[in-house]
Amino acid sequence: MNDGRESSAGRLLDLIGEHRTTIREALDDEQYTVLLARLGALSEVAPDNDRAVRRALQGVRLALLPLPLPFDHPVRVALDSTRLVAAPPGPATVAGARELMALLSSPSPSPGPEATTPDQPLLAPALSAEQARARCGGAAPPPELIRLSDPQGGDRYPEFQFAAGSGTPYQVVLEVNRLLLADIDPWGAAAWWLSGNTWLGGTPASLLGRLPDEQLVGAATALVEGD
Known part of the structure; x- marks a missing residue:
């Protein structure tokens, strides 16, 4: 899959493909x-949108952090050396991700579930567009809410975005989603909310209403700024 991309981002994507069997076996179903x-x-990020490419690449890096690999394993070395301060080569990085998705979606001798595409819902309760509108008092859901495409059920809104008591969207969710560019990268934003966060001590979605809003915003800001 290596087409001459010399960036650390391109190298990381190449290595994910080369070591895909090891990676699949090391991650549980939800992590994978x-x-x-x-x-x-x-x-699916626009190749010329450097900020979105950098953010989406950071999401890939965070998804790989649970890998129990030796420090000298090629994937771990590439993961640690991928720098996001300077904008990555957008077209090459996005093209590499597309090639990798095609590779992971092809038949593989490794055990495990079929590769999941962004059109398949994450493992979390979600509301239909009609239910989300009802939670918003009959008005159209705010554009900051994560809206995932479901080919069979239509648009779906992860339910964690709505407060249990009032049923309305959490204001901190709207603020964080703006930072995460959820309107451009809804799957990346959803993955951040539903993945374990060592800084916060749990998945951000499960900590809504339990942690100060400022901590959630701070964790999202750290991701965006590559801290």
Whole structure:
């Protein structure tokens, strides 16, 4: 899959493909679903949108962090050396992600579920567009809400975005989703909310209403800024 991309981002994507069997066996089903969703999000980013490419690539890196690999394993070395401060080569990185998604979607001798594309829902309760509108008092859901495409059920809104008591969207969710560019990369934003976060001590979605909003915003800001 190497087409001359010399960037650390391109090298990381190449190595994911080369070591895909090891990676699949090291991640549980939910972790692997998140990785595929984030790779799919990267493959769909506009190549000339450097900020979105950088953000989507950071999502891929975070999905790989649970890998129990030796420090000298090629994937771990590439993961640690991928720098996001400077904008990555957008077209090459996005093209590499598309090639990788095609590779992961092809038949493989490794065990595990079929590769998941961004059109398949993440493992979380979700509301239909009609239900989301009802939660918003009959008005159209705010554009900051994560809206995932479901070929069979139509648009779906992950339910964690709505407060249990009032049923309305959490204001902090809208703020964080703006930082995560959820309107451009809804799958990457959903993956961030539903993945474990060592800084916060749990999945951000499960901590809504339990942690100060400022901590959630701070964690999202750290991701965006590559801290």
